[in-house]
Amino acid sequence: xxxxxxxxxxxxFGGLTAVESVDLEVASGEILGVIGPNGAGKTxxxxxxxxxxxxxxxRVWLEDRLVSGLPAHRxxxxxxxxxxQIVRPFQNLTVLENVQVAAFxxxxxxxxxxxxxxxxxxxxxxxxxxxxxxxxxxxxxxxxRLELARALATGPRLLLLDEVIAGVNPAEAQQLAALIRExxxxxELSIVMIEHVMPAVMSLxxxxxxxxxxxKIAEGEPAAIARDxxxxxxxxxxxxxxxxxxxx
Amino acid sequence: xxxxxxxxLPSWASRRAAAGFLVALAALAVTPALTDVYTHxxxxxxxxxxxxxxxxxxxxxxxxxxxxGHATFFGLGGFIAxxxxxxxxxxxxxxxxxxxxxxxxxxxxxxxxxxxxxxxxSIATIGVGEASRVLFTYWEGFxxxxxxxxxxxxPDLKFQLYWWALALxxxxxxxxxxxxxxxxxxxxxxxKSDVDAAADAGVSPAFHQDVTLVxxxxxxxxxGGLYASYFSFIEPNDMLGFDRSISxxxxxxxxxxxxxxxxxxxxxxxxxxxxxxxxxxxxxxLGLYGALLIAIILFEPLGLTGLFLRVARRFGYRRPRxxxxxxxxxxxxxxxxxxxxx
Numbered sequence: 001x002x003x004x005x006x007x008x009x010x011x012x013f014g015g016l017t018a019v020e021s022v023d024l025e026v027a028s029g030e031i032l033g034v035i036g037p038n039g040a041g042k043t044x045x046x047x048x049x050x051x052x053x054x055x056x057x058x059r060v061w062l063e064d065r066l067v068s069g070l071p072a073h074r075x076x077x078x079x080x081x082x083x084x085q086i087v088r089p090f091q092n093l094t095v096l097e098n099v100q101v102a103a104f105x106x107x108x109x110x111x112x113x114x115x116x117x118x119x120x121x122x123x124x125x126x127x128x129x130x131x132x133x134x135x136x137x138x139x140x141x142x143x144x145r146l147e148l149a150r151a152l153a154t155g156p157r158l159l160l161l162d163e164v165i166a167g168v169n170p171a172e173a174q175q176l177a178a179l180i181r182e183x184x185x186x187x188e189l190s191i192v193m194i195e196h197v198m199p200a201v202m203s204l205x206x207x208x209x210x211x212x213x214x215x216k217i218a219e220g221e222p223a224a225i226a227r228d229x230x231x232x233x234x235x236x237x238x239x240x241x242x243x244x245x246x247x248x
Numbered sequence: 249x250x251x252x253x254x255x256x257l258p259s260w261a262s263r264r265a266a267a268g269f270l271v272a273l274a275a276l277a278v279t280p281a282l283t284d285v286y287t288h289x290x291x292x293x294x295x296x297x298x299x300x301x302x303x304x305x306x307x308x309x310x311x312x313x314x315x316x317g318h319a320t321f322f323g324l325g326g327f328i329a330x331x332x333x334x335x336x337x338x339x340x341x342x343x344x345x346x347x348x349x350x351x352x353x354x355x356x357x358x359x360x361x362x363x364x365x366x367x368x369x370s371i372a373t374i375g376v377g378e379a380s381r382v383l384f385t386y387w388e389g390f391x392x393x394x395x396x397x398x399x400x401x402x403p404d405l406k407f408q409l410y411w412w413a414l415a416l417x418x419x420x421x422x423x424x425x426x427x428x429x430x431x432x433x434x435x436x437x438x439x440k441s442d443v444d445a446a447a448d449a450g451v452s453p454a455f456h457q458d459v460t461l462v463x464x465x466x467x468x469x470x471x472g473g474l475y476a477s478y479f480s481f482i483e484p485n486d487m488l489g490f491d492r493s494i495s496x497x498x499x500x501x502x503x504x505x506x507x508x509x510x511x512x513x514x515x516x517x518x519x520x521x522x523x524x525x526x527x528x529x530x531x532x533x534l535g536l537y538g539a540l541l542i543a544i545i546l547f548e549p550l551g552l553t554g555l556f557l558r559v560a561r562r563f564g565y566r567r568p569r570x571x572x573x574x575x576x577x578x579x580x581x582x583x584x585x586x587x588x589x590x
Contacts, residue, residue, distance in 0.1 A: 052444060072447035082448055090441035093434070101438040104431060105450025114431070154450045
């Protein structure tokens with residue numbers, strides 16, 4: 001049984017269909033990369049899975065549990081956590097407190113005390129020295145780590161990462177990618193990641209899915225995705241796709 | 249934390265704070281021996297206001313939901329208590345408690361409003377507040393309408409009210425610390441900061457705000473009952489008036505929204521201004537609140553508390569870091585680990 005199963009997920013905003021009958025499966029322990037041009041509906045897809053938005057139609061299962069239709073905090077307690085593309089730390093709480101808020105859910109799901117869990121994750125994500133600082137004092141890379149720590153603190157089985165790597169400098173991007181690998185291995189998570197930084201997402205993902213105009217237009221191994229004419233057309237336009245042919 | 253005292257204290261209370269709190273309560277409890285009746289009564293009123301401001305602050309300061317309708321709970325608690333006192337079948341404290349309970353239960357009815365945030369929530373509370381005021385004014389069978397209810401005057405009870413009000417104040421202060429320092433309070437602060445992100449962290453915004461509002465309304469309702477006994481006369485336009493709702497907001501904002509010291513200072517200043525200015529310059533006192541509010545919002549958003557901390561820093565006071573039951577050394581990674589990660 002796949003860990004996550006998404007069936008015919010659709011969300012309309014008035015006349016605009018942001019996500020249109022998307023089917024997805026994520027196996028246990030897998031990293032699925034989700035790419036697509038701007039406005040393709042990637043973040044909306046995450047919001048639908050995480051319960052931040054209610055789907056117009058379609059269903060989401062976490063193993064045998066139907067999670068679509070649940071409010072966000074219930075989806076989190078079921079085992080799906082997300083990070084935000086634009087980081088949203090609690091500005092009035094310190095780094096450690098930020099993580100603690102989420103750790104109450106994680107401790108309930110995985111045992112242990114919230115404080116111990118929060119401290120461990122602050123260390124794991126490399127924020128130990130900033131534990132008592134407020135988010136406003138952090139660099140963007142550190143705030144992204146905070147997003148990651150907070151999501152992990154809920155003790156998820158499935159982690160939705162919305163552009164965790166984008167926007168930081170190359171050295172930090174590499175560290176973040178290494179961190180994601182380490183987390184997957186250590187915490188036995190499945191991860192779905194939206195990412196614009198192609199080298200990172202290509203190397204991290206076991207499998208990739210491509211969204212364009214709300215539809216899933218391709219899915220498969222990273223190498224195959226890079227050659228897929230439909231994907232090239234979505235990114236570069238149809239004439240470019242014809243020109244490039246089938247690049248290696 | 250090895251002493252036995254520490255063992256009975258909950259995790260949110262430090263020994264020093266608890267000791268200070270008890271000493272202050274004890275000092276205030278014996279104060280009446282030194283004061284005249286006028287001061288005695290003024291202090292009673294001050295304690296009620298402080299308790300009300302603190303309870304309002306749970307919702308407005310901690311959860312970030314600024315209510316302009318808390319007079320509803322105050323009035324409901326007051327009238328329920330007054331009715332029970334008029335029947336005279338129960339001791340006064342039972343009547344007050346019943347008023348507080350009624351207000352707390354009524355607060356559950358606000359559940360659908362709690363999905364509103366910021367100004368939208370505030371506007372909705374104005375609507376509810378005014379609607380209840382009108383309802384109570386026309387409901388003569390229960391509230392006596394515009395002419396209100398008169399309670400039997402009892403100087404003894406009024407004198408004793410001092411200690412009841414002091415007890416209520418104690419509950420409000422302890423409750424504020426309990427909320428602020430507990431995991432519950434941490435979640436409220438998260439909700440205040442970003443309600444969606446809080447939900448994404450597994451915190452149920454609806455549940456936490458419901459509980460907070462019920463506690464806040466219950467305590468305000470209780471203070472409404474005590475207030476009814478204090479004046480021996482209540483009427484809907486005073487108990488549920490918009491002025492009353494605003495007074496809770498003003499006290500907290502003047503003192504410092506979201507802090508604990510703030511509503512206490514704010515309420516004291518508020519009562520003093522009203523007491524000494526209302527009598528001599530009835531037109532002036534609202535203007536003075538207005539000026540004070542503008543000055544605070546412009547120069548010191550943390551209100552009197554901010555001012556207080558600024559002065560305290562001058563004298564070398566350093567605010568303890570707001571960490572939760574945790575010393576920094578426990579967080580530091582082993583010496584090698586940090587270097588390794590770089």
